[in-house]
Amino acid sequence: ADLITLDEGYCNTGSCRSAITYIDGEKGILCHRGIPIEELAEHSDFIETAFLIIYGHLPSESERDVFSELLTDNAALHTTMRRHYAAFPERAHPMAILSAMINALSAHDRPKIDPGDDATFEKYAANLMSKVRTIAAGSYKTSIGQPLIYPRSDLLYAENFLHMMFSVPYHEYELKPEMVKALDLFWLLHADHEQNCSTSTVRMVASGEANLYAACSAGVVALWGSRHGGANTGVIQMLQHMRREKISPEDFVRTVKDRSSSVRLMGFGHRVYRSVDPRARILKQAAEDLLAALDVVDPLLELAQELAEVALADDYFIERRLYPNVDFYSGIILRALGIPLNMFTVMFAIGRMPGWIANWREIHNNPKTRIYRPRQIYTGEVGRSWRPIEER
Numbered sequence: 001a002d003l004i005t006l007d008e009g010y011c012n013t014g015s016c017r018s019a020i021t022y023i024d025g026e027k028g029i030l031c032h033r034g035i036p037i038e039e040l041a042e043h044s045d046f047i048e049t050a051f052l053i054i055y056g057h058l059p060s061e062s063e064r065d066v067f068s069e070l071l072t073d074n075a076a077l078h079t080t081m082r083r084h085y086a087a088f089p090e091r092a093h094p095m096a097i098l099s100a101m102i103n104a105l106s107a108h109d110r111p112k113i114d115p116g117d118d119a120t121f122e123k124y125a126a127n128l129m130s131k132v133r134t135i136a137a138g139s140y141k142t143s144i145g146q147p148l149i150y151p152r153s154d155l156l157y158a159e160n161f162l163h164m165m166f167s168v169p170y171h172e173y174e175l176k177p178e179m180v181k182a183l184d185l186f187w188l189l190h191a192d193h194e195q196n197c198s199t200s201t202v203r204m205v206a207s208g209e210a211n212l213y214a215a216c217s218a219g220v221v222a223l224w225g226s227r228h229g230g231a232n233t234g235v236i237q238m239l240q241h242m243r244r245e246k247i248s249p250e251d252f253v254r255t256v257k258d259r260s261s262s263v264r265l266m267g268f269g270h271r272v273y274r275s276v277d278p279r280a281r282i283l284k285q286a287a288e289d290l291l292a293a294l295d296v297v298d299p300l301l302e303l304a305q306e307l308a309e310v311a312l313a314d315d316y317f318i319e320r321r322l323y324p325n326v327d328f329y330s331g332i333i334l335r336a337l338g339i340p341l342n343m344f345t346v347m348f349a350i351g352r353m354p355g356w357i358a359n360w361r362e363i364h365n366n367p368k369t370r371i372y373r374p375r376q377i378y379t380g381e382v383g384r385s386w387r388p389i390e391e392r
């Protein structure tokens, strides 16, 4: 028999070589193409960071203009694409709609990209990034029974999303700069994160030579779960539950520690970080700044801060080195922007698109890529024979 090394959950298996994102989990360091996330958060924006992640360098002015123009030109959905919304039930989860619509888009566009053909790649990558945002806003509009809003060519990426989400035919949504900035930062901080569950899924699918859109649609589905992208929804649900049931942070932490309960402290813990997730630190500050700028008090922010304080001082979390992750404070920002809870993971997916696209490209352009094909340790029956039905 083959000698197989078992690493359940891939805790210590490098699945690939990648030049995109670097994480030092012990020190809490995250860099994209060598640039620390803190510098990008302070000086860059989502679109520039997306370009950096996808192409490996910060864009020149003309590269940026071309990319931005492609994003603007590709924002609107083809009428036949718009018709797909009508086929979903009213209560369809926006993640289901998003993944299905990305696949539908691949049926419409039939993206064929030869390895190394950068011009074609850029066209499809920008088209996908741009349309994902339009699809997401459209799924929200459909869910609340409002007409779809067309993108505007004079608005930038984050502005256009807020416009498509919140404008109605008889009233243009008033864009507030602090909201646009917070949304852009939220996406920037989600842009890529090494070989997490969804990105590995994208690479897995890409390794079989599936097209860019199909691979990203698989990424959306992988992101959906509550231990991954679904955790940002889980954090707010947890905080709302605590408030509704008047559960104190101390009591909640006690329940989490009780091994007979399967309750986890959502937004805490990470496979790679054994210290604070640097994105959580930036998002905490951003959440506080946004609420202050909007002059809004969100009792959930206060509760989250208290809960984090109690957990961080507790032996259970200290021993296991569990700290706040990217999802712990991000929901506070999304709430302040008026994004409904069932759209939170969709917001994560829009932000993660550059990472998925860059990882797909890395696989696709590498002539040495082998199909991803892990092995297993077989634990089933052996030596059985088929028996006719009357003998079973």
Ligand code: CMC
Pocket: 009, 196, 226, 227, 228, 229, 230, 231, 256, 263, 264, 265, 266, 267, 268, 269, 270, 271, 272, 320, 322, 325, 326, 327
């Ligand atoms: N609350 C309570 N206990 C936890 C938590 C938590 N949030 N996270 C880990 N633990 C415990 C776990 O029970 C285990 O304890 P023991 O060794 O006694 O059995 C130990 O810590 C190690 O946990 P693990 O599940 O083996 O760790 P993992 O690396 O497999 O899982 C994780 C990582 C992120 C899935 C997990 O920490 C978790 O479920 N966190 C809550 C969900 C969450 O916030 N997910 C977002 C992750 S970051 C962004 C993203 O990927 O989308």
